Amino acid sequence: MVDISNSYLIEKNKYIGSETLSTSSLYSPDSTTVLNYIKTSYYHKQFTNRGPLVEELEEKLLNFHKARYCITFCSGFWALVAAIKNVALKDRKYVLMPSLTYRRLDDAVLWAGFTPLYCDIDPINLGLDINSIDQKYLTNISLILAVHPMVDCLNAYSISKFALSVSIPVVFDSVESVNEKLPEGKVGNFGNCEIFSLHASKLINGLEGGYITTNDYNLYNELKEFQNFSLNSKGELTQKYSMNAKLNEGHAAFALASFDELDLLLRHNYSIYNEYLCLEKLVCDKFRIRRYNNNMSPSYMIIVAELDKKYIDCRDKLIMTLNSINILSRIYYFPPLHKKRESMIGTKDLKLTITDLYSKKLFLLPSGWPIQKDQIYPIMNLINKIIDDIYLKKC
Amino acid sequence: MLDNISKVLPVGQLYVPSFEDFKDVVDHLSKNNYYTNHGPLLKSLEKELSSYLGVKYVLGVTNATIGLIIALEALHEEGSVLTPRFSFPATMNAICMIGANVCYCDTLQDSPNACLESLEDKLINDNSIKTILLPNLWSTLNQIEHIKFLAKKYCATLIYDSSQAFSCSYEGEKISINGSAEVFSFHATKLITSLEGGCITTNNSSLYEKLTHIRSSYGAVGNVLKPLRIGSGRMSELQAGLCLKSLSYIKRSIEQNRKIFNLYKELLKPKNKYKIFEPGSRKIESSYQYVVLILDQAVNQVRGKLTVHLNNNNIFAKAYFNYDFSVFNDENPMDFPNSIKLSKSCICLPIGERITPEDVIYISKIVNDFFDSLDF
CATH class of the missing domain: 3.40.640.10 (Type I PLP-dependent aspartate aminotransferase-like (Major domain))
Incomplete structure (x- = not known):
């Protein structure tokens, strides 16, 4: 049996680099x-x-x-x-x-x-x-x-x-x-x-x-x-x-x-976000990048991906696999709080339909000050491959 | 010239690492890109403190008040928390922040330590008391064995707030394990410092796991039943790095404190108008972070005047602790005569990194002249 995780790690280290990637800003001031x-x-x-x-x-x-x-x-x-x-x-x-x-x-x-x-x-x-x-x-x-x-x-x-x-x-x-x-x-x-x-x-x-x-x-x-x-x-x-x-x-x-030095970080974040948008076509059948409203002067700090409904069931395994090769992608807010403490008064009879739906389909892509623009292409390629493998139950 | 002294003489310890030390830590952070969330410097600090204090588990926290809140949240299940009616307000703040009732006992006469008769009386008469939170103030210690005995006798959980007693020893052993948990402060005014900061110590592994869960969203250990409320009590890598530097100088800092304290004892002339509080004893080895004068009842009405006089001479003496603690509990203050008397009669003089023997000569002269000028 082929050790797929190991092959992901080799690919990650070869094309993205050996460093740990996260979704945190981690700006390093002078x-x-x-x-x-x-x-x-x-x-x-x-x-x-x-x-x-x-x-x-x-x-x-x-x-x-x-x-x-x-x-x-x-x-x-x-x-x-x-x-x-x-x-x-x-x-x-x-x-x-x-x-x-x-x-x-x-x-x-x-x-x-x-x-x-x-x-x-x-x-x-x-x-x-x-x-x-x-x-x-x-x-x-x-x-x-x-x-x-x-x-x-x-x-x-x-x-x-x-x-x-x-x-x-x-x-x-x-x-x-x-x-x-x-x-x-x-x-x-x-x-x-x-x-x-x-x-x-x-x-x-x-x-x-x-x-x-x-x-x-x-x-x-x-x-x-x-x-x-x-x-x-x-x-x-x-x-x-x-x-x-x-x-x-x-x-x-x-x-x-x-x-x-905030302007420096904002420019960096924008270039990373923009690169993800440019490369979205590589994965457009699987997920899309949620858009910032440019008119609101956003910080472009976090890159949120929304999975197509066909691939929703792949999300948790995708995150686990990425984390195992030092890409610390995260689920978008997990768990939803009403699932965390169900015994809490005031949550019992509530139907949170949209919350439940979106709690299953969102995740965060690597971002922040340590990420370089040229790492985005191999990241997207690797994620594309992992989702395919999970979907086809190869791993 | 002594009478032209221009520098400000503060009460706090202020053994803050040098600018060069600060630079070292900043360089380390920049190189490693690890800033907080239980990083390598914090782990290293917790290990060093564990070895220094002779305790199994140490948790670095944002500040000592948060340390107390976390310790109480982990240990206090319901009912009231008993504490002396004389402490820094953080002791009572922590009790209120977890939603428990504050219940007071008295202190000893002319000492910040809990009066054991008053403490036992409360334990006998108020069965809502489930936890005892005792401050070890002014770098002295309570009667440890007797208090342990009382806590056991009345099935109460015992926690020590040792914010003012880091590095004090009882019968040759550094304090850190005398309650279920003990909390220390690393505020800038303390013996070792992370600017703000503190730690919780315990020898109990399951308690340690629970504490790590409450401390923060990351860095929790073990699989204990998750506590209802999780807080935020992380110590950053900057704080941990500075505290490590500070800890490395501790022997020198205590020696400086001891010299200054002894010089005060030599130069001050109390003449029955006040006592110099002695934090050490045959059993207690103090770290001498405080020089406290307890004014005699006959002269305690001049404390305000003395404080102003000292302040006017750039000596920032403080009445430690002159607060109206009824804000936390409406028991009749007259039921705690020693605490009330103490809060009206104590004054704390400068000691710490910035105080030189020349400063002590200057301060002592001003204090001696002040009392000599009193017409009693």
Whole structure:
């Protein structure tokens, strides 16, 4: 019997290279720039507790998003918890959110003391579909947690308008839409607040970290207290639920350096995305690349492939095979959250038809700063071959 | 000239690795393109710490508060968590963040350690208490054997918040395994640092597996039943690299602390107006991260004045910890007289990397002159 996996590995190493390929951005900022930034912290001898670099980063980010206030966090996850905790209506139970999304989103909701309630997604942009909301839950929804999908964007304006009409606050998880401009304004200005990540796999590499933008001064102050043990400017404790979620100066230095070089990464991402589009014809019977909306100034960071229904059953084996030869392709958000904790109240009688359909047919192609344009052709060729082999049950 | 001293004298340890060390770590990151998610530097740090502390398992985390949250989430099943009414707020924050009730006991008189009578009294009278979270403050330690005995007697899980006691030893052994889990801080103001950061230690393999699951979405080990809530507590490679550098200098840092502490003892003249808190004892070997003066009741009303006076002379002394802890629990503060007294009478003086013997001479003179000028 022929060892097909080994032949894939040989082909991968020969035509693509021996390095591990992933779907993470992993932008490597110039070391000298990072060191130049950190000199400021050494000069002021302050390395955390809202040091000079954190303040500089927040200033740059709020200008970038054209928002009034920005506050950095030690991670996007705890920023999310802080936002939910401080924005959601306290006397209600559910946080309305999509199911086909970031796999820790439900954990963030639980940490904030609420219960996730899932709704379906829009097949066009793969984001939360407000038309699918079950009206019977409306009076017990404390917050709408609207997540911008990996490719394309939510209609943030109409979601905000809907939220206002039913008097429910809305938080946007904009981790995957940092650079986007919507017709009504730049991402970072919608809802009660918006959450972003500075994780190494995201557009701005702060190693770890996150931030929130808001135009609400009171919320800004509450978030500031939440991330600093609930201490106010007088050093008094103000609230029971709080923690240490501050960004340190080292991570701020990386984020600042990455931010300065953002145009470089955007150009790189676009060239990779464009190459995938050019080579789509090689695999067009099997999958297509989901399109970014060029009018929204996207970051082109992630390449999402959508399998033809004939090949849907090949997906999981394809991912397993690719991972075994160091191509760390991923399933697009797996598992859908309503399948993860089926016992959770609020998910039992929900029919998430579009979510279920799209949870089976999407996967991510290698992308990010380490990928080179000339690697795309052999990647597409190899994937084409593997899908054929799986379909013909050769492996 | 001593009276013209211009540099700022902070309370924190601030043994931050040098700029050259920082550059080394950044170069390493750039070369390896590995930035976070349980990378090689973190693995190396956890191994080094495990060996240094003499414990089987170490988990590096984003910061000590998150370490406490993760440890509590893994160990506390239901009911209340008992803790002294005197600590840094992070101890109480962590309890509230997992959704548990805070229940207070008192401290000893003139010591941040838990009063065992008060602790046992609470355990007897409140059967909702399922976990004891004890801070080891000011680089001193609680009465370890007795507390272990009480936790066992009342079937309570014991966790130590040793954020202020890294590298302290009890009867010759570094602390790290006295509770089911123990949490340390690597904040910039601590003995070793990753700017922010911390770690959780344990000898229990199944607990370790559970902790790794809660810590993050990647890097989990074992096949334990998945916890209900998973958080995010990753330590980046930058943090881990800096902490490794910091750990390599620890012997020198402790020696510096010890010298500074002893010099304070030699130069300060308490004259019955205050005590210098002694963190070490026959059983306890301290890392001397804090110099704490506990003012006598007769003079404790001047603490604010003393703090301002010191601050005006660039000495950033702090009242550690002068907070209204009723925000976490509405029990009558008068039920905890020692804790209340302590929070009103302690003041912490600068010690750490930036403090020289000349600084101690300067600070001691200002403190001595201040108390000499008091008309009592």
